[in-house]
Amino acid sequence: MGVALGSFFPEAIQLSQESYSFVMLLTGAFGILPDTLDFKFARYFEKPDYIVEPDPKTLDPKPIAETVAEAIDKAAETGKQVRVRFHTLQEDFDKWRRYSVNFIPGANEVDVNIGPIVSTGQAPYPGTEPEVNNEAKVKTNANIIHKHGRATKIDIMSGPTIGFEKEDDGVNVVFLPWHRQWSHSFTLGILLGVIGGVLFGPLIGLLIGLPFILHVAVDLAGFMGGNLLYPFTRKRSEGFKLVSASSPLANFFLIWGSVLVVLYNLNRFASRPVFEMNPILFFLLFWGIPLAVTLFLRTRIKKLSEPQADILMEGFKEELSEGGQ
Amino acid sequence: MEFNLIAIILYSLIGVIIASILSIVPALHIYNVIGVIILAYLKFGAFIPREVLPFLLMSMVVTYSILNTIPSLFLGAPDDSTIFVVLPGQKYMLYGKGYEASVLTGMGGLLGIFFLVILTPFSFTILPKVKQIISPHLFWILGLIAVYIIMSEWPKGTERAASTWGRFFEAWRGLGAGFLTFALSGFLGLIVFNKTLVPLQSSFQGIMPVFVGLFAIPWVLLNIVSKREIPEQYISKSIDFNADLAVRGTLSGGFGGLLAALFPIVTGGVGGLLAGHATAQRDERIFVFSQGVSKTVYYGGAFLFFFVPAGRLGKGGLVAILGPIYTSLTSQEYFAALAVMLISGGISFFLLLQYSKLIIKLVRKVNYQIVSGIVLVILYIIVFAFAGPVGLLIATVGAAIGLLPVLFGSRRLNCMGVLLVPITLNMAGIGPKIASALGII
Numbered sequence: 001m002g003v004a005l006g007s008f009f010p011e012a013i014q015l016s017q018e019s020y021s022f023v024m025l026l027t028g029a030f031g032i033l034p035d036t037l038d039f040k041f042a043r044y045f046e047k048p049d050y051i052v053e054p055d056p057k058t059l060d061p062k063p064i065a066e067t068v069a070e071a072i073d074k075a076a077e078t079g080k081q082v083r084v085r086f087h088t089l090q091e092d093f094d095k096w097r098r099y100s101v102n103f104i105p106g107a108n109e110v111d112v113n114i115g116p117i118v119s120t121g122q123a124p125y126p127g128t129e130p131e132v133n134n135e136a137k138v139k140t141n142a143n144i145i146h147k148h149g150r151a152t153k154i155d156i157m158s159g160p161t162i163g164f165e166k167e168d169d170g171v172n173v174v175f176l177p178w179h180r181q182w183s184h185s186f187t188l189g190i191l192l193g194v195i196g197g198v199l200f201g202p203l204i205g206l207l208i209g210l211p212f213i214l215h216v217a218v219d220l221a222g223f224m225g226g227n228l229l230y231p232f233t234r235k236r237s238e239g240f241k242l243v244s245a246s247s248p249l250a251n252f253f254l255i256w257g258s259v260l261v262v263l264y265n266l267n268r269f270a271s272r273p274v275f276e277m278n279p280i281l282f283f284l285l286f287w288g289i290p291l292a293v294t295l296f297l298r299t300r301i302k303k304l305s306e307p308q309a310d311i312l313m314e315g316f317k318e319e320l321s322e323g324g325q
Numbered sequence: 326m327e328f329n330l331i332a333i334i335l336y337s338l339i340g341v342i343i344a345s346i347l348s349i350v351p352a353l354h355i356y357n358v359i360g361v362i363i364l365a366y367l368k369f370g371a372f373i374p375r376e377v378l379p380f381l382l383m384s385m386v387v388t389y390s391i392l393n394t395i396p397s398l399f400l401g402a403p404d405d406s407t408i409f410v411v412l413p414g415q416k417y418m419l420y421g422k423g424y425e426a427s428v429l430t431g432m433g434g435l436l437g438i439f440f441l442v443i444l445t446p447f448s449f450t451i452l453p454k455v456k457q458i459i460s461p462h463l464f465w466i467l468g469l470i471a472v473y474i475i476m477s478e479w480p481k482g483t484e485r486a487a488s489t490w491g492r493f494f495e496a497w498r499g500l501g502a503g504f505l506t507f508a509l510s511g512f513l514g515l516i517v518f519n520k521t522l523v524p525l526q527s528s529f530q531g532i533m534p535v536f537v538g539l540f541a542i543p544w545v546l547l548n549i550v551s552k553r554e555i556p557e558q559y560i561s562k563s564i565d566f567n568a569d570l571a572v573r574g575t576l577s578g579g580f581g582g583l584l585a586a587l588f589p590i591v592t593g594g595v596g597g598l599l600a601g602h603a604t605a606q607r608d609e610r611i612f613v614f615s616q617g618v619s620k621t622v623y624y625g626g627a628f629l630f631f632f633v634p635a636g637r638l639g640k641g642g643l644v645a646i647l648g649p650i651y652t653s654l655t656s657q658e659y660f661a662a663l664a665v666m667l668i669s670g671g672i673s674f675f676l677l678l679q680y681s682k683l684i685i686k687l688v689r690k691v692n693y694q695i696v697s698g699i700v701l702v703i704l705y706i707i708v709f710a711f712a713g714p715v716g717l718l719i720a721t722v723g724a725a726i727g728l729l730p731v732l733f734g735s736r737r738l739n740c741m742g743v744l745l746v747p748i749t750l751n752m753a754g755i756g757p758k759i760a761s762a763l764g765i766i
Binding site: 016017021022023024025029032033039040041044045087094119120121122123157158159248251252255263267270275 | 485
């Protein structure tokens with residue numbers, strides 16, 4: 001998307017085309033920089049107050065729930081953010097035991113579930129859920145505020161950290177408290193842009209700063225927002241909850257739209273444009289119609305898939321029980 | 326051009342038969358064989374009618390794109406376009422489901438051909454225009470792909486080190502190995518592209534030893550050292566897959582393959598990675614399936630677009646060596662090529678099923694270390710046959726670089742620096758300058 005934004009600058013396109021300049025690389029690099037800063041740097045410098053290391057032998061959900069409940073109450077008592085880091089449970093090189101942590105605000109309960117074994121691709125192995133002692137609920141003294149609203153699944157690689165932060169009417173659950181903080185702020189985007197502008201000129205400044213800021217802005221469409229004006233703001237805002245960051249459809253049409261913008265602009269600013277088309281018609285034709293068709297077909301394909309998937313899974317299970325050939 | 330449909334079908338079947346044997350030889354890329362066929366055609370005269378030659382080659386390419394899953398999956402000898410299938414494929418093998426992985430990639434291959442069929446109207450109208458628009462910008466687009474490959478690799482690990490810096494270094498060990506792999510591959514690429522290392526008569530095979538070294542040898546060595554045992558494999562009658570996953574996998578792999586088919590040096594693996602990220606696919610089944618789609622669209626599409634009259638869309642070594650001999654003049658030739666794809670794709674899929682069963686029996690009966698040892702010897706024989714003793718040296722250097730991501734758990738795609746670095750720099754007109762500054766030329 002950073003590249004799409006950069007393509008609106010005719011000077012950048014012409015520099016690329018006529019002088020073989022790599023200025024457009026800046027747009028891509030700075031467009032993904034916020035996540036690079038978080039996932040390659042920031043996450044390693046957080047200090048958790050509690051570490052949850054589930055026992056692979058007992059798979060007991062109760063100690064996990066108790067630790068989390070204790071952290072919530074501690075946050076309420078001290079007024080400081082308390083962080084709990086959850087370690088994963090690796091059972092084999094490609095087998096991980098999934099467990100989930102959920103928060104029930106009304107009942108003020110921490111609900112921990114021990115789930116199935118999953119592959120590194122997060123595909124669950126059917127029939128691997130523990131049949132007994134697979135859930136524990138522990139009450140907290142403090143009111144729980146859970147704006148995210150979804151259970152946190154812990155399964156592969158490194159586990160997440162959840163922070164607990166005291167607010168006026170209770171303790172707020174902060175998923176990945178190290179994520180989308182200073183790295184996802186408009187202020188850092190402006191600062192980087194200004195530095196780039198002072199050192200290399202205004203065009204470079206814009207090609208650095210704007211893609212960074214666009215990344216932060218687009219992230220706001222999801223569930224988790226950003227610490228938009230760090231260091232003037234200290235807390236991460238909430239997202240608009242329009243789409244999930246992991247939605248294949250949203251991701252695809254966002255990227256596809258960006259590709260179309262780049263193509264349209266490369267043509268528009270070329271010395272000899274290859275085509276001429278009204279931009280509204282262009283995007284309606286190549287973005288709007290495919291999106292409408294996809295949405296129309298999506299539900300039908302899903303309906304078609306569900307019973308079929310069940311039948312296939314049954315067949316597969318039968319074959320496994322027969323021992324195959 | 327006169328059309329003899331019977332001759333086209335006949336030569337397509339011959340192409341399927343030839344490629345079905347060659348495709349299962351580890352490291353033997355179909356382009357290596359096609360290069361030899363075309364050289365022989367030029368030297369010994371038209372022992373194949375000129376008008377059917379492209380269709381013979383098309384059937385070979387399609388058959389290869391579907392059957393090269395076998396050496397990658399079962400013998401652990403991948404190339405640049407199948408590198409992503411190996412790890413999930415070997416996981417399937419460890420659960421006794423190697424056959425299922427093979428069928429999934431084969432089904433992906435078939436859907437890849439249908440993807441190209443659906444794309445036909447765009448091949449004549451839109452894709453030539455797209456290519457025309459992006460051609461002057463290819464160097465920075467390729468540079469952008471390189472930046473994305475490097476920046477989008479996230480650390481892998483369970484982060485259990487006690488200290489902050491311990492966790493940081495644990496994560497950066499893999500990331501650092503990734504950077505180093507990209508840099509060394511790029512340096513190797515600059516050497517290979519700027520020096521005449523392999524004998525002139527086999528210069529069209531110049532990149533082959535590099536690819537064998539970077540992608541195939543490290544895996545085979547790992548298979549030997551890790552003393553991997555292959556458990557009993559099940560020949561399942563049904564596949565755990567459905568229409569929803571098929572559509573998602575086809576779109577993801579189709580667009581990835583299309584990127585690779587249109588852009589120079591973007592291979593099926595790179596295209597698959599970009600499309601996989603763009604569509605946020607996480608399901609392993611989609612991943613394996615989409616890799617099948619991607620490599621058929623990549624290999625088949627890159628050659629199919631060559632048949633678009635005056636479109637100049639095709640890319641790759643095959644198009645480069647066939648270009649001076651053959652030019653597509655009518656849309657009929659495109660549709661004939663498409664028909665050849667469908668026929669050879671269908672036959673190849675059924676061959677894939679049978680070959681997979683056979684190879685499963687083989688790896689079950691013979692010790693996997695012995696199989697891997699034989700594969701390693703075959704790799705070196707093929708490199709020597711095509712590129713001589715210097716080829717062996719290049720392959721060994723490539724293998725040393727290719728071992729880095731295998732040992733440190735970083736992304737193997739970093740090895741694509743071998744193409745991305747020199748070609749991006751050459752397109753920007755600074756390749757020779759940088760090679761000279763590095764003392765290469």
